[in-house]
Amino acid sequence: RLMPELPKFDDEDLKSYGDEEEELALSPPAALMSVLATQELLLENILECIPVGEFAVIQPLSDEFCLVLGYLLTWKLILAFFKAASSQLRVLYSQYLRRSKSLNKLLYHLFRLMPENPVFSGPTSEVPNKDTKTFFTEELHLDVK
Secondary structure, eight states: OOGGGTHHHHHHHGGGOOOOSSOOOOOSOHHHHHHHHHHHHHHHHHHTTSOBTBOOOOOTTSHHHHHHHHHHHHHHHHHHHHHHSOHHHHHHHHHHHHHHTHHHHHHHHHHHHSOSSOBOOSOOOSOTTSOOOBTTTSOOOOOOO
């Protein structure tokens, strides 16, 4: 709920950025980026021996699973923050993510975490002989209880 409210504080400071020759960048919330940087290092340690194209098998409820889930949820917060920002702020934030290579790292991690065959094994009410359900065809409910 808080993330969509944060960009308006940067909007007020946007006017102080003048016409400088250097390309400008603005960091998303520092606390969030600090957590993301730590998670990137931990995830890199977990996935270091897995090349892009191969996929990592992460056991549910393991320490690795919790780290990966935390990393992906952090990115969900960052994307909610971006969605609420004005287009001018998005440009500045994206420049920061480009310089810090965080977006490159996200894609690199996703391509090593994505299963080869993302079959959905959740409860289904339809006849089992229907088309195979995948994580791309079904809506996931990530409610924490």
